[in-house]
Amino acid sequence: MIKFKNVTKRYGDKTVVDNISFEINEGEFFVIIGPSGSGKTTTLKMINRLIPLSEGFIYFKGKPVSDYKLDEMRWDIGYVLQQIALFPHMTIKENISQVPLMKKYKQERIDKDAVTLLNMVGLPSDDFLNRYPDELSGGQKQRVGVVRALMADPPIILMDEPFSALDPISREKLQDDLIRLQSEIKKTIIFVTHDISEALKLGDRICLMNKGKIEQIGTPESFINTPNNDFVKTFMGNAVQTERYARNIMRNINVETTAVVAPDASLQDVYKLLVEHAYIAVIEHETQIGVISRADVLQQLSQEAM
Numbered sequence: 001m002i003k004f005k006n007v008t009k010r011y012g013d014k015t016v017v018d019n020i021s022f023e024i025n026e027g028e029f030f031v032i033i034g035p036s037g038s039g040k041t042t043t044l045k046m047i048n049r050l051i052p053l054s055e056g057f058i059y060f061k062g063k064p065v066s067d068y069k070l071d072e073m074r075w076d077i078g079y080v081l082q083q084i085a086l087f088p089h090m091t092i093k094e095n096i097s098q099v100p101l102m103k104k105y106k107q108e109r110i111d112k113d114a115v116t117l118l119n120m121v122g123l124p125s126d127d128f129l130n131r132y133p134d135e136l137s138g139g140q141k142q143r144v145g146v147v148r149a150l151m152a153d154p155p156i157i158l159m160d161e162p163f164s165a166l167d168p169i170s171r172e173k174l175q176d177d178l179i180r181l182q183s184e185i186k187k188t189i190i191f192v193t194h195d196i197s198e199a200l201k202l203g204d205r206i207c208l209m210n211k212g213k214i215e216q217i218g219t220p221e222s223f224i225n226t227p228n229n230d231f232v233k234t235f236m237g238n239a240v241q242t243e244r245y246a247r248n249i250m251r252n253i254n255v256e257t258t259a260v261v262a263p264d265a266s267l268q269d270v271y272k273l274l275v276e277h278a279y280i281a282v283i284e285h286e287t288q289i290g291v292i293s294r295a296d297v298l299q300q301l302s303q304e305a306m
């Protein structure tokens with residue numbers, strides 16, 4: 001879907017992206033992670049030509065991005081930023097309809113997509129379509145940003161730290177919703193973050209950058225089991241260590257599941273059940289007190305790998 005071939009970006013004699021090559025597959029959730037200044041945003045923006053590259057090639061569906069018209073790129077590649085900018089004098093419906101209108105989609109289709117997508121990201125359309133941006137919380141605005149990016153039905157969506165300004169609870173919820181949304185709409189998503197937990201939770205594959213270079217690319221499991229070098233190990237080990245009981249891994253989200261464990265169940269017991277169940281409920285005194293997913297266990301293991 002997207003291929004980087006020996007891509008370099010320089011500002012003057014400063015190299016900020018240094019000869020990187022990799023491929024992103026169709027339908028993949030691809031996470032780019034790294035410390036501040038490592039070149040993540042630059043890498044992302046070179047894809048939709050917001051930043052021109054200095055050397056090398058980026059191919060989109062087999063064709064160099066430089067062969068596409070700029071408008072074409074902007075419309076066919078959705079883009080979600082850390083602080084999404086909505087037009088304050090327009091309703092949510094008007095805000096998310098701008099690009100589809102420019103693309104001359106029929107009003108009927110735009111209306112239908114607006115309703116479907118808002119409901120999908122947990123913003124009931126009856127309530128939200130006619131609200132104005134200042135009547136929304138930060139988390140709700142980010143959700144609108146995701147909907148706006150999806151309205152033009154682009155095959156690819158670029159997301160640059162879209163949840164990093166949110167409180168931890170809204171952030172977890174948006175991550176969960178994005179995972180669900182991705183499984184329904186099957187887009188290629190390229191997601192930049194500097195948070196390793198977020199990367200492990202969301203990514204089909206992760207690309208770890210450092211000083212403009214790629215330190216490692218692979219599945220979350222491979223980062224935990226076979227880190228390439230000390231930089232990768234250290235980067236993975238930033239989170240705190242906790243004890244290996246279900247209660248320390250669970251999260252408080254609302255998902256239906258048929259498998260259950262007690263709060264003091266071991267990580268091993270939990271993991272066995274996760275082979276067949278996407279989520280496991282943690283039950284104490286006949287009440288569900290939390291839920292564990294595979295990503296939660298991976299996150300725990302990554303913290304211990306150090």
Ligand SMILES: Nc1ncnc2c1ncn2[C@@H]1O[C@H](COP(=O)(O)OP(=O)(O)O)[C@@H](O)[C@H]1O
Nearest residue numbers: 011014016034035036037038039040041042043
């Ligand atoms: N327009 C610019 N001119 C000069 N240096 C820049 C410019 N934009 C970004 N940089 C530098 O490029 C490096 C990578 O930036 P960026 O891709 O934004 O990093 P990240 O998103 O990983 O934090 C940083 O050192 C940054 O200061």
Ligand SMILES: [Mg+2]
Nearest residue numbers: 040041042160
């Ligand atoms: Mg950045």
